[in-house]
Amino acid sequence: MDKEENRMDIIVCVKHVPETAEAEITVSPGGKSINTEDLVFDINEWDDYALEEAVLLKEKLGGAVTAITVGPQDADSTLRKCLARGADKAIRLTDKAFEGSDAFATAKILHKAIKDLPFDIILTGTQAGDDGYAQVSVVLAELLGIPHVTMVKKVEPKEGFMRVNRELEGGLQEVLEVKLPALLAVQTGINEPRYVSIMGIRKAREKELKVLGLADLGLKEEEVGGCGSWITVEKMFIPPVEKEAEILTGGLDEVSAKIVEIIKSKGLV
Amino acid sequence: MKEIFVLAEHRRGELRDVTFEMLTKGRELSQKTNMDLTAVLLGYNVKEFAKKLADQTKRVLIVDDARLENFNAEAYQKVLSNLISERKPPLTLIGHTAFGVDLAPSLATELNAPLATDCIDVDFEEEKLVVVRQVYGGKVNVKASLRKSDSYIVTLRPATFEAQQVEPLGGEITEVPSPLKEDIPYKKFIEYFEAPAGEVDITAADILVSVGRGIKEADNMPIVEKLAKALGGVVSCSRPIVDKGWLPSDRQVGTSGKTVKPKLYIAIGISGAFQHVSGMKNSDIIIAINKDPKAPIFRAADYGVVEDLFKVVPTLTDKILEGKA
Ligand SMILES: Cc1cc2nc3c(=O)[nH]c(=O)nc-3n(C[C@H](O)[C@H](O)[C@H](O)COP(=O)(O)OP(=O)(O)OC[C@H]3O[C@@H](n4cnc5c(N)ncnc54)[C@H](O)[C@@H]3O)c2cc1C
Numbered sequence: 001m002d003k004e005e006n007r008m009d010i011i012v013c014v015k016h017v018p019e020t021a022e023a024e025i026t027v028s029p030g031g032k033s034i035n036t037e038d039l040v041f042d043i044n045e046w047d048d049y050a051l052e053e054a055v056l057l058k059e060k061l062g063g064a065v066t067a068i069t070v071g072p073q074d075a076d077s078t079l080r081k082c083l084a085r086g087a088d089k090a091i092r093l094t095d096k097a098f099e100g101s102d103a104f105a106t107a108k109i110l111h112k113a114i115k116d117l118p119f120d121i122i123l124t125g126t127q128a129g130d131d132g133y134a135q136v137s138v139v140l141a142e143l144l145g146i147p148h149v150t151m152v153k154k155v156e157p158k159e160g161f162m163r164v165n166r167e168l169e170g171g172l173q174e175v176l177e178v179k180l181p182a183l184l185a186v187q188t189g190i191n192e193p194r195y196v197s198i199m200g201i202r203k204a205r206e207k208e209l210k211v212l213g214l215a216d217l218g219l220k221e222e223e224v225g226g227c228g229s230w231i232t233v234e235k236m237f238i239p240p241v242e243k244e245a246e247i248l249t250g251g252l253d254e255v256s257a258k259i260v261e262i263i264k265s266k267g268l269v
Numbered sequence: 270m271k272e273i274f275v276l277a278e279h280r281r282g283e284l285r286d287v288t289f290e291m292l293t294k295g296r297e298l299s300q301k302t303n304m305d306l307t308a309v310l311l312g313y314n315v316k317e318f319a320k321k322l323a324d325q326t327k328r329v330l331i332v333d334d335a336r337l338e339n340f341n342a343e344a345y346q347k348v349l350s351n352l353i354s355e356r357k358p359p360l361t362l363i364g365h366t367a368f369g370v371d372l373a374p375s376l377a378t379e380l381n382a383p384l385a386t387d388c389i390d391v392d393f394e395e396e397k398l399v400v401v402r403q404v405y406g407g408k409v410n411v412k413a414s415l416r417k418s419d420s421y422i423v424t425l426r427p428a429t430f431e432a433q434q435v436e437p438l439g440g441e442i443t444e445v446p447s448p449l450k451e452d453i454p455y456k457k458f459i460e461y462f463e464a465p466a467g468e469v470d471i472t473a474a475d476i477l478v479s480v481g482r483g484i485k486e487a488d489n490m491p492i493v494e495k496l497a498k499a500l501g502g503v504v505s506c507s508r509p510i511v512d513k514g515w516l517p518s519d520r521q522v523g524t525s526g527k528t529v530k531p532k533l534y535i536a537i538g539i540s541g542a543f544q545h546v547s548g549m550k551n552s553d554i555i556i557a558i559n560k561d562p563k564a565p566i567f568r569a570a571d572y573g574v575v576e577d578l579f580k581v582v583p584t585l586t587d588k589i590l591e592g593k594a
Contacts, residue, residue, distance in 0.1 A: 022483075022561055025408045028410065062417060074485075078460060091477040097354075103386075108514050113338055129405075130404065130405060131404050132387055133386050133387070133388075135388055136371075136578055137374075138370075142374070142375035148375065149456070150370050165462060166367070166371075167525055171462055172434055173462040175458075175460050175461070175462050176459060177457040178456050179455045189508070192514065206428040229416070230377075231415055231416075232413060232414050232415075233386055234413055237409070237410050238408070238409060239409070239565075241568060245567045245571055245573035247567075247569075247572075247574070247575060250583060252576070256587075257588060259588075260588050262572060264592075266554060269501075269592065
């Protein structure tokens with residue numbers, strides 16, 4: 001393929017999220033958020049695959065990848081990771097006024113940052129592992145006036161369009177064609193995200209990481225944060241227990257013996 | 270009379286379960302608020318579905334158009350934004366499914382109708398719409414309110430509300446002319462695709478030893494394979510194990526994998542995200558092994574062991590082999 005002609009400008013939106021699968025989670029005193037001091041943050045699982053897909057497309061067709069996030073300074077580590085893994089530029093959108101933004105307000109912030117950038121494809125994750133809205137990408141596409149496909153499991157670039165596989169339920173997929181420019185929200189497992197190399201980290205240091213705020217983006221305070229959101233968190237709480245497993249206690253031998261008993265009592269061994 | 274819309278979801282000639290689950294919630298809300306329950310059905314040659322929906326609703330609005338045969342968010346959005354702008358339902362319910370995730374956010378943006386996604390409950394509280402959602406992989410619940418509006422959109426988590434049988438209500442079926450004039454320009458459905466079936470059918474197994482991300486490395490997989498072998502069972506898994514390529518996709522349990530109902534399901538190093546649990550919650554006996562006592566999987570399991578899997582699983586395997594010897 002002719003590289004110059006097919007060269008792609010790719011934007012990938014990423015989020016810096018706490019890893020919570022194995023952590024102890026507590027609700028903070030105000031009852032509207034969780035305590036994050038002891039949590040480890042990293043790139044959102046879905047965005048990790050989006051980043052890899054962006055870099056794979058660039059390697060195939062030529063072009064440039066710009067990683068964008070909305071978040072506090074800590075989120076720079078996620079952007080640095082993107083740069084080390086093959087993104088060419090990074091932009092962090094941050095402002096005191098952005099605090100409390102829901103998915104809708106976040107999409108508005110991204111929209112202002114992206115609308116004047118050149119792009120053929122925007123890649124995002126289908127959802128974020130923390131608040132799980134699965135909204136930002138599709139709202140962003142609508143604000144930009146471009147088509148979107150979510151739950152993407154396979155991407156094949158064609159002339160002026162993309163052939164994509166989209167995941168449905170129960171192992172079924174649908175194959176679609178979507179015109180470019182388009183936004184593709186990827187599903188986990190679409191590729192194998194590469195590890196960060198020492199070379200990558202070194203190169204990342206020379207790459208540009210830009211920080212933009214409310215005024216730079218031409219946003220008004222009431223458009224973002226809590227005011228510009230659809231959703232207000234009233235209360236966070238640990239889910240009530242409707243049914244709880246009977247916890248088997250004792251040493252390893254004892255617990256194992258108990259499991260064997262249960263299995264035997266059901267006539268399974 | 271004001272209306273609550275429930276968007277019917279169907280695929281390949283069948284109405285999907287989530288449709289009836291939403292009707293349950295929609296009916297409850299319509300009784301409470303004195304609004305009509307209206308099913309909205311978009312498709313092609315779907316009159317049969319309309320009859321089924323009419324049994325459970327006050328009315329069915331049907332838009333019949335060849336361009337709506339297979340779900341296409343672009344076409345659906347055009348039709349729905351028209352219907353919602355015209356009839357102004359205070360609430361539209363859509364499933365939080367592959368279909369709803371692709372449709373609801375752009376529809377809400379176009380209509381400027383506040384949207385809450387993946388809700389496990391929804392209610393009107395004094396003019397405001399209030400929802401309950403789960404965050405952080407099901408470890409925390411959030412009660413949230415939506416900005417005041419004449420029209421809201423909510424996507425409901427599948428397998429959360431129970432479909433109900435009701436006395437047939439004989440709702441009226443009204444055909445609405447399709448507003449689609451030309452071809453859908455941006456997105457084109459080509460075909461469905463299903464990965465070819467592998468050698469092992471996990472839905473046929475009596476005993477499933479299911480492994481999750483807690484196993485950490487591909488090299489650790491033999492621990493669970495040995496347990497499965499000792500039990501005469503089959504190894505299944507959660508999604509990350511397939512995403513990493515450690516097991517083929519036909520071993521995955523959950524909404525995007527298989528739904529299983531074995532006599533025994535042992536969940537090892539699986540946190541219990543709802544997408545996983547909805548695929549295994551009807552197993553006869555569920556035993557979960559997880560080092561995190563707060564892991565949501567313990568809410569689905571009958572028995573739990575709060576321990577390091579690398580310690581319990583080999584001991585358990587030995588015990589079973591001893592018993593057999
Ligand atoms: C549209 C969509 C569809 C999806 N479909 C599916 C699906 O079909 N099936 C599915 O499974 N998921 C599905 N998912 C993903 C799902 O949301 C979860 O991300 C996934 O189920 C998590 O897998 P896990 O429990 O193995 O991993 P994690 O959530 O990371 O949990 C790992 C668990 O292992 C425990 N652990 C770690 N180390 C040890 C140890 N040494 N000893 C004991 N325990 C340990 C941890 O405490 C933790 O609870 C889907 C997601 C989306 C968005």
